[in-house]
Amino acid sequence: MNIISVGVNHKTAPIEIRERISLSEVQNKEFITGLIGSGLAHEAMVISTCNRTELYVVPAMHEVTCEYLKDYLISFKDARKEVRPEHFFARFYCGTARHIFEVASAIDSLVLGEGQILGQVKNAYRIAAETQSAGILLTRLCHTAFSVAKKVKTKTKIMEGAVSVSYAAVELAQKIFSNLSLKKVLLIGAGETGELAAKHIFQKNARNIVITNRTLSKSEALAKELGTNQVLPFESFRNHLHEFDIIITAVSTKEYILTEREMHQSMLKRKLKPVIILDLGLPRNVDPDIGKLQNMFLKDIDALKHIIDKNLEKRSKELPKVHAIIEEELVAFGQWTNTLKVRPTIVDLQSKFIEIKEKELERYRYKVSEEELLRMEHLTDRILKKILHHPIKMLKAPMDTTDSIPSRVNLVRNVFDLEEPNQSY
Amino acid sequence: MSTFLTDPMNNILLNNTPLLLLNQLVSILYIATTYLYGAHFFSDHQGAKRFKQPFLIGTVLTHVLYLGLLTSIEGYRISYSTMNLMTMVGFTLTTTYLFTELTTKSDKTGFFIISFAAGAQLISSILTTQIQSVGTTFSGIGIGVHLLAAVFGFSAIAIAGIYSILYLLLFRQIQQNRFELFFQRLPNLEVLEKLTMHAVSLGFLFLTITIVAGIVEQSASGEAITLFEPKLVTLVVIWLLYGTGIIVKPVIGWDIKHMAYLFIFLFLFVTLLIVLMTFFSPTFHGLTFKNGSGV
Numbered sequence: 001m002n003i004i005s006v007g008v009n010h011k012t013a014p015i016e017i018r019e020r021i022s023l024s025e026v027q028n029k030e031f032i033t034g035l036i037g038s039g040l041a042h043e044a045m046v047i048s049t050c051n052r053t054e055l056y057v058v059p060a061m062h063e064v065t066c067e068y069l070k071d072y073l074i075s076f077k078d079a080r081k082e083v084r085p086e087h088f089f090a091r092f093y094c095g096t097a098r099h100i101f102e103v104a105s106a107i108d109s110l111v112l113g114e115g116q117i118l119g120q121v122k123n124a125y126r127i128a129a130e131t132q133s134a135g136i137l138l139t140r141l142c143h144t145a146f147s148v149a150k151k152v153k154t155k156t157k158i159m160e161g162a163v164s165v166s167y168a169a170v171e172l173a174q175k176i177f178s179n180l181s182l183k184k185v186l187l188i189g190a191g192e193t194g195e196l197a198a199k200h201i202f203q204k205n206a207r208n209i210v211i212t213n214r215t216l217s218k219s220e221a222l223a224k225e226l227g228t229n230q231v232l233p234f235e236s237f238r239n240h241l242h243e244f245d246i247i248i249t250a251v252s253t254k255e256y257i258l259t260e261r262e263m264h265q266s267m268l269k270r271k272l273k274p275v276i277i278l279d280l281g282l283p284r285n286v287d288p289d290i291g292k293l294q295n296m297f298l299k300d301i302d303a304l305k306h307i308i309d310k311n312l313e314k315r316s317k318e319l320p321k322v323h324a325i326i327e328e329e330l331v332a333f334g335q336w337t338n339t340l341k342v343r344p345t346i347v348d349l350q351s352k353f354i355e356i357k358e359k360e361l362e363r364y365r366y367k368v369s370e371e372e373l374l375r376m377e378h379l380t381d382r383i384l385k386k387i388l389h390h391p392i393k394m395l396k397a398p399m400d401t402t403d404s405i406p407s408r409v410n411l412v413r414n415v416f417d418l419e420e421p422n423q424s425y
Numbered sequence: 426m427s428t429f430l431t432d433p434m435n436n437i438l439l440n441n442t443p444l445l446l447l448n449q450l451v452s453i454l455y456i457a458t459t460y461l462y463g464a465h466f467f468s469d470h471q472g473a474k475r476f477k478q479p480f481l482i483g484t485v486l487t488h489v490l491y492l493g494l495l496t497s498i499e500g501y502r503i504s505y506s507t508m509n510l511m512t513m514v515g516f517t518l519t520t521t522y523l524f525t526e527l528t529t530k531s532d533k534t535g536f537f538i539i540s541f542a543a544g545a546q547l548i549s550s551i552l553t554t555q556i557q558s559v560g561t562t563f564s565g566i567g568i569g570v571h572l573l574a575a576v577f578g579f580s581a582i583a584i585a586g587i588y589s590i591l592y593l594l595l596f597r598q599i600q601q602n603r604f605e606l607f608f609q610r611l612p613n614l615e616v617l618e619k620l621t622m623h624a625v626s627l628g629f630l631f632l633t634i635t636i637v638a639g640i641v642e643q644s645a646s647g648e649a650i651t652l653f654e655p656k657l658v659t660l661v662v663i664w665l666l667y668g669t670g671i672i673v674k675p676v677i678g679w680d681i682k683h684m685a686y687l688f689i690f691l692f693l694f695v696t697l698l699i700v701l702m703t704f705f706s707p708t709f710h711g712l713t714f715k716n717g718s719g720v
Binding site: 172174175176177178179271272274291294295297299303306307310314 | 602
């Protein structure tokens with residue numbers, strides 16, 4: 001009984017290789033069904049995201065090794081020319097468990113602590129469960145991984161703080177203003193960056209978002225999507241600058257769209273109430289001299305990257321706590337898998353004693369009344385329970401090393417003269 | 426006139442064991458609470474986070490007991506002395522902060538307020554071991570309101586000063602893109618600004634009460650007071666500046682950053698004045714009271 005994991009991820013292979021080997025949901029189902037159907041594996045699951053394609057397998061034959069599985073996946077994707085076995089990592093048993101725990105808790109991600117990966121692992125498990133490719137071992141492994149991820153999320157700060165420019169912009173705005181729902185936001189530029197920033201600030205309860213863009217239809221479309229329905233013509237937004245507490249710019253331009261003179265006038269009109277300008281454009285959209293005005297906070301991408309770096313540093317400091325949680329769960333998982341190894345012996349032991357009991361009771365079936373037989377049955381049940389209690393407890397007891405399992409199993413089997421077990425895994 | 430210790434056997438603490446024990450306990454609790462708030466703010470210590478509020482509540486309750494026992498010496502009458510002023514400042518600062526923490530659920534500025542309160546309490550404790558009497562005692566509603574309002578007024582000035590310092594620290598970190606400890610732990614600028622302005626408003630209110638109660642009491646008693654005494658002049662100047670600040674900001678939008686500098690200056694100035702007057706002019710507006718020594 002073993003769990004093997006092989007795969008390609010951002011640590012082992014460049015993006016071209018990761019793209020080449022990734023599996024769509026349909027391919028994923030086809031792949032794991034094929035593995036199980038051909039009798040190569042008892043259980044199988046594939047996690048396939050933009051950064052990783054990882055295969056988790058409980059092999060059914062000794063021939064199914066890491067190398068075999070790598071080759072199987074490369075063949076399935078018909079990628080022999082581009083993908084080589086060296087692009088893969090390989091893990092066994094505890095290594096596999098540790099790896100999936102690290103993946104689910106987002107410490108193996110490209111951006112430390114990114115929140116999407118847990119959903120992707122859950123999706124992989126859902127596919128495996130739907131195709132009946134997830135048995136007792138993978139189910140337990142995945143559920144433990146989900147529990148690890150939950151603990152990591154609640155007990156550590158690995159997912160705290162913004163790690164993208166648009167989130168960092170919102171985090172900064174929240175460090176200046178206490179309630180974004182009371183603030184008026186101007187978004188200049190309805191492109192991809194602007195849209196992302198608008199969505200993030202909307203998630204933080206900013207509802208008074210006005211959008212302006214050179215192409216009016218684009219700003220109208222974004223305003224409709226956000227549900228704010230507030231747009232300003234690009235030609236006239238400068239007349240309203242004093243109304244806004246937060247200004248986000250994300251346009252492609254060679255000249256500054258906001259000058260120091262305009263903002264100085266605007267600040268006087270708004271009686272020096274603080275303003276934050278988040279310049280997400282590259283090249284910069286806003287005159288840097290604006291940052292010198294009183295109560296004006298002007299931040300460009302470089303400044304926001306400082307926040308991201310600090311947050312990543314903070315997340316890194318949480319790694320020892322995450323590893324401690326993983327270690328704890330690994331021990332529990334290891335003990336659970338040990339009980340799997342002794343389970344056939346426990347079942348055999350119980351079956352043998354039940355058989356003896358039934359044979360002996362059968363001899364008295366017609367010699368005593370039904371009521372007496374029932375009493376005898378209860379009595380023997382209680383005796384059996386007491387006799388079996390200690391050997392079962394000994395078998396289930398936590399073990400320091402896996403080496404001690406066969407010796408305990410053999411001892412019980414020899415003492416009670418049990419037949420050799422059938423190897424199910 | 427000096428009430429400072431000449432004979433240790435006459436010291437009010439050494440003659441009163443429960444008072445001595447409570448005095449020491451209050452100081453120890455202030456130090457412990459300051460440590461816990463500091464450990465949470467600077468090191469994000471989870472144990473400190475868990476225990477800091479219970480310690481703060483314990484400190485406030487013990488302080489109430491201490492004040493009760495201290496004032497009981499003179500029949501629960503208010504007395505004027507630096508020792509009493511300092512312990513009252515510590516107490517009002519801490520209770521004001523506790524109220525803020527419980528109502529706003531924001532516990533990020535505790536270290537700065539409580540450490541100042543702890544300083545005031547420690548000064549009071551040290552001075553208490555040096556004196557023979559609790560100071561001049563007063564009876565009457567007017568003088569009581571005057572003294573209490575003055576203590577609350579000074580606490581409000583201290584809080585406004587401390588929050589202004591924090592405001593400027595955070596402001597600078599954001600301006601200079603140094604997203605460090607204060608950026609990560611302090612409440613946002615708007616909250617700090619609101620806390621500062623609330624403290625200023627309260628300070629203005631208490632200083633107004635202090636002035637009005639003082640005038641009423643002086644008229645009623647017919648005692649002559651020195652109008653150009655530094656404490657009086659400073660009180661009126663701060664009252665005027667606070668009042669101007671409250672009016673000016675919403676009308677012409679005076680920059681909060683510059684207001685913060687002013688509040689810090691006033692806080693430091695008043696603190697320095699109190700310390701200096703403790704040593705060079707420990708009198709109550711140069712008055713002489715029938716039931717007190719020459720003050």
